[in-house]
Amino acid sequence: MENKMWTYIDEQKDVLTNILNQEEKILSSLPDAFINKKEIIITASGSSLNAAMLVKTMLEKEIGCLIQVETPFQLRYYSPLLHLPHKHKLLIVLSQTGKSIGTLECLQIAKNNYIPTIAITADNKSPIAIQADTHINMPCGKEPVGPKTKGFTATVLTLHLMIMKLFQLSSQSIIKEYHQSINELPQNIQHAKKWCEEHNEWAKAKAMSIVGFGINYPTAREGTLKILETMQIPVMNFDMEEFMHGPHRTIVNHSYLIMVETKGAGEVLMKNLIHFAKSKTENHLIISTFQEANQQTIHIGEYPMTSSWLNIVVIFQVICTYLPEINGMNSSDPIYGDFATTVGTRIA
Numbered sequence: 641m642e643n644k645m646w647t648y649i650d651e652q653k654d655v656l657t658n659i660l661n662q663e664e665k666i667l668s669s670l671p672d673a674f675i676n677k678k679e680i681i682i683t684a685s686g687s688s689l690n691a692a693m694l695v696k697t698m699l700e701k702e703i704g705c706l707i708q709v710e711t712p713f714q715l716r717y718y719s720p721l722l723h724l725p726h727k728h729k730l731l732i733v734l735s736q737t738g739k740s741i742g743t744l745e746c747l748q749i750a751k752n753n754y755i756p757t758i759a760i761t762a763d764n765k766s767p768i769a770i771q772a773d774t775h776i777n778m779p780c781g782k783e784p785v786g787p788k789t790k791g792f793t794a795t796v797l798t799l800h801l802m803i804m805k806l807f808q809l810s811s812q813s814i815i816k817e818y819h820q821s822i823n824e825l826p827q828n829i830q831h832a833k834k835w836c837e838e839h840n841e842w843a844k845a846k847a848m849s850i851v852g853f854g855i856n857y858p859t860a861r862e863g864t865l866k867i868l869e870t871m872q873i874p875v876m877n878f879d880m881e882e883f884m885h886g887p888h889r890t891i892v893n894h895s896y897l898i899m900v901e902t903k904g905a906g907e908v909l910m911k912n913l914i915h916f917a918k919s920k921t922e923n924h925l926i927i928s929t930f931q932e933a934n935q936q937t938i939h940i941g942e943y944p945m946t947s948s949w950l951n952i953v954v955i956f957q958v959i960c961t962y963l964p965e966i967n968g969m970n971s972s973d974p975i976y977g978d979f980a981t982t983v984g985t986r987i988a
């Protein structure tokens with residue numbers, strides 16, 4: 641059977657360009673009353689949670705407003721955030737399907753406590769879309785596979801533009817940068833496939849670690865989720881500095897390690913980590929915005945406002961689709977059928 645993930649990965653160029661071109665229409669339902677809230681709470685699961693973490697890191701400092709990202713479980717049962725009403729709070733929920741039960745229940749709690757809500761989903765008839773005060777429709781098309789690709793990138797982009805609008809920031813330069821970043825995607829996909837072709841031995845990995853910093857810590861988290869879902873192996877993910885406080889001891893001969901190297905505050909520490917890792921294992925991959933491509937390095941363009949997260953995440957998407965195929969696995973096949981509806985994390 642054909643692997644549908646390749647189609648979804650390729651579709652991203654059109655999907656994301658469309659979101660940029662339709663920004664005004666997509667965000668037209670945002671009420672003025674939600675402008676300049678003093679506290680933003682975001683909840684989501686899986687790739688949608690990683691999308692929330694990524695946008696938080698990109699924008700929190702710039703907008704000068706706390707963005708609290710919490711899992712639906714913590715938010716429902718352990719956090720005071722939704723249980724203490726406050727007129728300046730806003731709950732944003734992200735759910736591509738609009739059917740995740742924990743996320744849906746958070747909307748209900750917010751409603752009971754008079755906290756206004758926005759949902760971003762790809763299905764305007766879904767329970768989450770209906771329950772939220774405001775629904776933002778993310779036009780990414782259907783993606784009926786477990787490991788999401790276009791849904792993740794569309795969520796990050798939509799949320800990014802939406803929060804900028806909520807804080808009345810001009811989106812002109814970010815849209816320009818995103819267009820450039822999107823134009824590079826086909827080339828990134830090609831380079832990642834070539835790297836996979838030349839590194840078939842990575843399909844035999846029994847475990848992996850992925851390390852990034854800043855905006856690309858959540859990017860690396862998303863890469864981790866993708867690779868562990870598709871290869872069905874444990875993959876560790878740490879923020880770079882935390883990785884160097886103990887988990888670095890897992891770097892031994894033949895261990896598999898991916899490091900994301902971009903410009904920014906963590907540049908020197910990452911350089912030191914790469915130097916250390918190179919002496920310990922030959923199975924390392926560096927995804928870098930400033931090193932030349934070679935056998936162990938995939939080079940991607942430097943997009944300073946977004947730390948190139950889009951071009952980096954697509955490398956992980958290719959790796960997580962290609963390597964399982966070497967092992968005879970099609971990552972778009974359902975592995976455990978109706979797991980989510982059986983255990984009770986999603987509405988059928």
Ligand SMILES: O=P(O)(O)OC[C@H]1O[C@](O)(CO)[C@@H](O)[C@@H]1O
Pocket residue numbers: 685686687688734735736737738739740743785786787788980
């Ligand atoms: O964004 P949603 O639709 O709420 O789903 C959350 C997560 O659940 C999964 O479907 C796995 O159960 C992921 O692929 C997805 O990121």
